Amino acid sequence: MARVLFDHVVKRYGEVRALKDFSLEITDKEFLVLVGPSGCGKSTALRLLAGLEPASEGDILIGERRVNDVPAKDRDIAMVFQSYALYPHMTVAGNIAFGLKLRKLPKDEINRRVKQAAETLGVEQLMERKPGQLSGGQRQRIALARAIVREPAVFLLDEPLSNLDAKLRVNTRAEISKLHKRLGTTFVYVTHDQTEAMTMADRIAVMNAGEIHQVGSPQELYDRPKNVFVAGFIGSPAMNFFKARVDSADGAMDLKGNTFTMRVPRDRAPELQSYIGREMLFGVRPENIHDAQFTPTGINAVPLDVGVEVTELMGNEVFLHVEAGETKLLARVDPRTEAQAGKPTQLAVDLERMHLFDPDSEQALATVGAAAAVA
Amino acid sequence: MATAEAPATTANAPTTNTGRLARAVSRGPLHVLIIAVCLAWMIPTLGLFVSSFREGSDIATSGWWTALSSPSTLNLENYRQVLFTQGMARSFLNSLIIAVPATLLTILVAALAAYAFSWIEFRGREALFLLVVALLVVPLQLTLIPVLRMYATVGLTGTFTGMWIAHVAYGLPFAVFLLRNFFIALPKDLLESAFLEGASHFTAFWRIVVPLSVPALAALGIFQFLWVWNDLLIALVYLGGSATVAPMTVTISNLVNSFGGAWQLLTAAAFISVTLPLLIFFALQRYFVEGILAGAVKG
Amino acid sequence: MAPSSKELSAGRPVSGRPDVSASARPGRRLSVAWLYLAPAGLLLGAFLVYPTISTIVLSFTDPLSGQFVGLKNYTYLFTSQQTLTVFRNNLLWLFLFTSATVTLGLLLAVLTNHVRYEAVAKAVIFVPMAVSFTAAAVIWRFMYIYQPATFAQTGVMNALVTALGGDPVAWITNRNVNNFALITSGIWMWTGFALVVVSAGLKGIPSEIIEAARVDGANERQIFWFIILPMLRSVLLVVSVTLIINSLKVFDLVYVMTFGNYDTDVLANRMFKEMFTFGNFGRASAVAVVLLAAILPLALFNLRRFRREQ
Numbered sequence: 001m002a003r004v005l006f007d008h009v010v011k012r013y014g015e016v017r018a019l020k021d022f023s024l025e026i027t028d029k030e031f032l033v034l035v036g037p038s039g040c041g042k043s044t045a046l047r048l049l050a051g052l053e054p055a056s057e058g059d060i061l062i063g064e065r066r067v068n069d070v071p072a073k074d075r076d077i078a079m080v081f082q083s084y085a086l087y088p089h090m091t092v093a094g095n096i097a098f099g100l101k102l103r104k105l106p107k108d109e110i111n112r113r114v115k116q117a118a119e120t121l122g123v124e125q126l127m128e129r130k131p132g133q134l135s136g137g138q139r140q141r142i143a144l145a146r147a148i149v150r151e152p153a154v155f156l157l158d159e160p161l162s163n164l165d166a167k168l169r170v171n172t173r174a175e176i177s178k179l180h181k182r183l184g185t186t187f188v189y190v191t192h193d194q195t196e197a198m199t200m201a202d203r204i205a206v207m208n209a210g211e212i213h214q215v216g217s218p219q220e221l222y223d224r225p226k227n228v229f230v231a232g233f234i235g236s237p238a239m240n241f242f243k244a245r246v247d248s249a250d251g252a253m254d255l256k257g258n259t260f261t262m263r264v265p266r267d268r269a270p271e272l273q274s275y276i277g278r279e280m281l282f283g284v285r286p287e288n289i290h291d292a293q294f295t296p297t298g299i300n301a302v303p304l305d306v307g308v309e310v311t312e313l314m315g316n317e318v319f320l321h322v323e324a325g326e327t328k329l330l331a332r333v334d335p336r337t338e339a340q341a342g343k344p345t346q347l348a349v350d351l352e353r354m355h356l357f358d359p360d361s362e363q364a365l366a367t368v369g370a371a372a373a374v375a
Numbered sequence: 376m377a378t379a380e381a382p383a384t385t386a387n388a389p390t391t392n393t394g395r396l397a398r399a400v401s402r403g404p405l406h407v408l409i410i411a412v413c414l415a416w417m418i419p420t421l422g423l424f425v426s427s428f429r430e431g432s433d434i435a436t437s438g439w440w441t442a443l444s445s446p447s448t449l450n451l452e453n454y455r456q457v458l459f460t461q462g463m464a465r466s467f468l469n470s471l472i473i474a475v476p477a478t479l480l481t482i483l484v485a486a487l488a489a490y491a492f493s494w495i496e497f498r499g500r501e502a503l504f505l506l507v508v509a510l511l512v513v514p515l516q517l518t519l520i521p522v523l524r525m526y527a528t529v530g531l532t533g534t535f536t537g538m539w540i541a542h543v544a545y546g547l548p549f550a551v552f553l554l555r556n557f558f559i560a561l562p563k564d565l566l567e568s569a570f571l572e573g574a575s576h577f578t579a580f581w582r583i584v585v586p587l588s589v590p591a592l593a594a595l596g597i598f599q600f601l602w603v604w605n606d607l608l609i610a611l612v613y614l615g616g617s618a619t620v621a622p623m624t625v626t627i628s629n630l631v632n633s634f635g636g637a638w639q640l641l642t643a644a645a646f647i648s649v650t651l652p653l654l655i656f657f658a659l660q661r662y663f664v665e666g667i668l669a670g671a672v673k674g
Numbered sequence: 675m676a677p678s679s680k681e682l683s684a685g686r687p688v689s690g691r692p693d694v695s696a697s698a699r700p701g702r703r704l705s706v707a708w709l710y711l712a713p714a715g716l717l718l719g720a721f722l723v724y725p726t727i728s729t730i731v732l733s734f735t736d737p738l739s740g741q742f743v744g745l746k747n748y749t750y751l752f753t754s755q756q757t758l759t760v761f762r763n764n765l766l767w768l769f770l771f772t773s774a775t776v777t778l779g780l781l782l783a784v785l786t787n788h789v790r791y792e793a794v795a796k797a798v799i800f801v802p803m804a805v806s807f808t809a810a811a812v813i814w815r816f817m818y819i820y821q822p823a824t825f826a827q828t829g830v831m832n833a834l835v836t837a838l839g840g841d842p843v844a845w846i847t848n849r850n851v852n853n854f855a856l857i858t859s860g861i862w863m864w865t866g867f868a869l870v871v872v873s874a875g876l877k878g879i880p881s882e883i884i885e886a887a888r889v890d891g892a893n894e895r896q897i898f899w900f901i902i903l904p905m906l907r908s909v910l911l912v913v914s915v916t917l918i919i920n921s922l923k924v925f926d927l928v929y930v931m932t933f934g935n936y937d938t939d940v941l942a943n944r945m946f947k948e949m950f951t952f953g954n955f956g957r958a959s960a961v962a963v964v965l966l967a968a969i970l971p972l973a974l975f976n977l978r979r980f981r982r983e984q
Binding site for chain 2: 867955
């Protein structure tokens with residue numbers, strides 16, 4: 001049980017900087033998810049923490065100890081690899097016990113811990129089998145068992161769910177969350193899937209190109225993304241972005257696009273004061289765009305006429321791919337909608353929940369419920 | 376799946392897949408050990424090389440390493456002698472005459488058979504191939520007498536033709552094994568679409584399989600060439616002792632028998648015989664190694 | 675010849691091999707197949723299959739009269755002191771040559787894996803595989819030259835021995851050491867083979883497994899013993915079997931270095947002698963058959979392994 005600190009860590013491979021000035025503090029017992037697209041450096045950060053590769057610059061601390069020069073086996077960490085990395089020539093029991101045997105723990109202690117780990121993950125039946133005989137989901141559990149049996153200070157998980165099929169992924173997500181609560185140990189989890197991040201994390205660190213864009217709780221990142229990248233990365237389907245000019249008319253604010261004009265709700269109008277006359281970048285999530293006919297009560301939505309290109313029936317809702325002039329949007333609407341592809345319809349946009357971004361720097365200037373909460 | 380962002384973590388990393396934090400074997404002794412082993416490996420051949428330039432009297436009285444400090448004593452006399460008076464030039468030619476056609480023929484015959492084993496369906500295919508695999512280990516010695524008798528009756532002893540046929544035959548098990556494994560791994564769709572368009576097996580063979588198999592054919596060619604070039608037993612038995620047709624291996628072994636002490640000649644002769652293989656090895660190492668890895672069972 | 679409609683509709687290729695669909699195959703398959711197989715088949719039959727049977731038959735005949743004599747050749751073989759020496763030598767080759775070469779290859783594979791000039795080192799050690807056994811025999815006879823103690827040594831081995839303060843050894847003629855001397859030259863030749871194959875196997879071990887072991891707490895030595903070595907088992911087996919087969923068939927090296935004299939004779943050389951020096955085809959055949967018998971279990975082993983992999 002320990003906290004983890006990355007202090008201005010840089011990792012270079014020749015000329016390339018995989019991590020640029022990476023600083024992050026992970027509190028004890030926290031479930032922290034590093035999320036980002038391929039190549040963003042999240043796995044690199046994890047491997048540096050594990051001690052599989054040395055940092056080029058900066059300090060890495062586990063607990064109060066600086067571990068830059070400490071070999072992996074002495075860092076008191078356990079890791080679950082993307083490919084599970086089970087030892088193919090050992091039985092399941094052998095795989096789980098390996099680390100303990102190396103540390104020369106007494107035999108009864110080893111057996112006890114192995115049995116416990118196996119029970120926690122529900123794999124007691126598989127102890128004598130070899131990894132080659134197991135399914136992907138089973139192998140993953142063994143990999144987890146192998147990690148927890150060591151009772152480490154920090155758990156590292158490198159995209160453990162990417163090799164599982166969709167259904168299994170959903171189940172295993174919950175299992176891993178339960179495991180974290182049960183063990184009460186720090187979890188550092190790497191994934192490219194924002195859904196995994198949102199559902200499992202206490203806090204999420206969104207990364208891109210070797211840098212952290214934002215760290216915060218899932219709700220924070222959802223409500224108050226600091227820039228376009230985070231806004232577009234978190235939330236599925238992704239946020240809609242569109243450009244519009246800020247107009248002042250009759251004491252109210254309008255967003256003027258090529259073919260539409262939307263009136264800004266009164267409580268958000270002051271945020272746009274400084275940008276009158278400028279074309280700004282706006283973000284609205286699909287779940288905040290409704291069918292005008294079936295807008296939920298209590299929502300003050302602004303009407304928008306659009307042409308419908310595609311409708312996707314999801315069962316509990318309908319995805320409408322629409323266009324308003326050159327602006328393309330995705331709306332998640334009530335399943336009772338009468339919208340059809342090829343016919344125009346009217347949507348209701350909940351601008352109370354819109355996000356304002358600087359079109360050049362892509363930084364957030366105003367987000368839901370807070371104005372200019374950006375550094 | 377190896378992560379895309381960390382280039383050095385895949386198993387194909389240029390340095391080592393056991394990680395760059397491996398410090399248990401400290402670097403100093405490791406390098407010393409490896410370099411020492413490499414030097415030890417080069418010494419035998421080096422000794423041969425250096426001695427081939429020395430006078431016979433020098434060789435008999437001092438170690439070859441002493442010549443390194445006085446390079447003026449080195450000359451090409453031995454080579455001249457061995458090439459022109461002892462018939463090594465002739466032997467070199469003979470080795471070439473034997474090896475090249477044998478190699479080409481082996482590739483051709485083996486490719487045809489391998490194709491049949493891969494892409495033509497016929498009853499007993501698996502059993503027949505199993506027989507080929509079994510033949511991989513048959514020792515040559517087992518066949519020498521009957522074949523020699525056969526040759527004697529047909530008049531093939533002491534002829535190049537006899538050598539070609541024999542080498543092809545003996546090289547077939549490995550060749551067919553190697554090529555068949557390669558052919559069978561070719562994309563099925565390619566051949567299926569060709570057959571659908573009405574291609575005959577012959578067309579498929581020449582226009583699809585062969586062009587796609589160049590690396591395997593090259594590997595086989597090099598392997599077979601070296602095998603034939605370096606062979607002694609088959610030449611001794613089927614070719615006999617006649618100096619006019621003897622390949623280099625035979626000539627050298629004769630030299631050893633008759634001139635056991637004339638090391639200046641032996642070393643020069645031996646070195647001539649290895650120049651071509653060494654050249655091929657250094658130039659085409661990759662293919663040679665691939666041949667080894669693919670077969671690894673050549674008896 | 676055509677697969678039944680049941681087989682076709684089952685969707686699986688008839689012989690279990692990846693194969694083109696029946697409807698896409700060219701016609702007259704059987705005759706076409708034999709056309710492709712004929713040259714190889716003829717050659718293999720004439721040079722390997724038929725002679726093997728013929729030799730086996732020959733081993734039961736008397737060389738001079740051509741009469742069937744039952745096991746006379748074999749009894750002679752197994753009672754002759756010379757043959758027992760031959761068996762001993764082959765066994766020596768089998769165990770010593772194989773184990774030393776495999777071990778050396780394995781060690782070098784692991785060591786070179788850690789250095790940047792790995793490719794060069796492997797090439798240097800592999801070079802001897804390109805030279806003929808004949809040339810290697812010359813090279814090593816040269817290495818083993820013996821000069822009486824009062825003279826300067828011209829052979830590398832004796833130079834080393836005398837430099838370390840010992841007396842020169844007659845490596846080739848001294849019966850206590852000559853077999854080991856010959857085997858050493860064999861090791862020199864074949865270690866490269868073992869090195870290359872084991873090295874390929876080593877690189878086939880996923881790096882994540884090594885990393886997992888490292889995180890689990892293994893040091894380099896433990897990684898080698900508990901992870902790498904077990905995972906290399908099949909590779910080491912292949913190499914060992916190949917080397918064992920070669921040790922049983924060794925001929926050129928012995929022929930050129932000693933012609934089998936001084937108690938270094940091996941089966942293949944013995945057979946050659948019986949055949950050409952003594953002209954006793956019956957006995958020569960018997961030796962050849964013994965050689966075959968020794969190799970048979972290995973052939974079966976290979977076959978089993980091959981079938982399992984299919």
